[in-house]
Amino acid sequence: MDEILRDDNQDMNDDMSGMLMDERLKKPLYDLEHHWLAEYMEARERLLCTLTEKMHAEFLSDQTKIRNELLAQFKDELETTKKDLEKKYEDQLKSEVTKVGERHKRDTSQAKKKQWCWQCESEAIYHCCWNTAYCSVECQQSHWNSHRKFCRRRNKGGENGPGPAGAPLNQQ
Numbered sequence: 001m002d003e004i005l006r007d008d009n010q011d012m013n014d015d016m017s018g019m020l021m022d023e024r025l026k027k028p029l030y031d032l033e034h035h036w037l038a039e040y041m042e043a044r045e046r047l048l049c050t051l052t053e054k055m056h057a058e059f060l061s062d063q064t065k066i067r068n069e070l071l072a073q074f075k076d077e078l079e080t081t082k083k084d085l086e087k088k089y090e091d092q093l094k095s096e097v098t099k100v101g102e103r104h105k106r107d108t109s110q111a112k113k114k115q116w117c118w119q120c121e122s123e124a125i126y127h128c129c130w131n132t133a134y135c136s137v138e139c140q141q142s143h144w145n146s147h148r149k150f151c152r153r154r155n156k157g158g159e160n161g162p163g164p165a166g167a168p169l170n171q172q
């Protein structure tokens with residue numbers, strides 16, 4: 001029985017000291033709790049900052065990557081378009097040059113076949129004599145005064161003036 005009482009007393013003492021301890025520690029514990037809370041908040045804040053910065057950096061690097069890819073793609077397309085256009089224009093130029101060359105050849109050979117009026121430089125349709133042709137009887141008559149001295153038809157009876165125009169060219 002004594003034993004039990006003593007034990008009870010002891011317990012009581014323990015309780016008392018526990019309560020006292022509690023009172024004494026309450027403030028530091030409170031402070032500590034606040035300190036930890038503050039540290040936790042700070043750490044959380046720092047972590048959030050770091051995360052935000054990391055995400056921002058990733059975003060920027062992604063943006064840069066995407067931009068570079070787009071730029072590269074754009075450059076490729078531009079290069080291809082440029083080459084296509086150059087090829088197209090080169091082909092066009094070649095065919096243009098060929099056409100012009102052919103036309104020039106045709107015109108030249110046609111011009112060589114043609115004879116020109118001595119008087120007015122139109123295309124001649126009447127031939128008088130060597131190297132002398134006219135577009136019309138009027139041109140032949142206007143030229144006759146100077147031409148009569150040289151006309152190779154003269155000896156064949158052209159003496160008396162600009163007789164009939166020579167045979168039309170297409171009948172020669």
Ligand SMILES: [Zn+2]
Pocket residue numbers: 117118119120121122134135136139
């Ligand atoms: Zn003429």
Ligand SMILES: [Zn+2]
Pocket residue numbers: 128129130132147150151152153
């Ligand atoms: Zn003549």
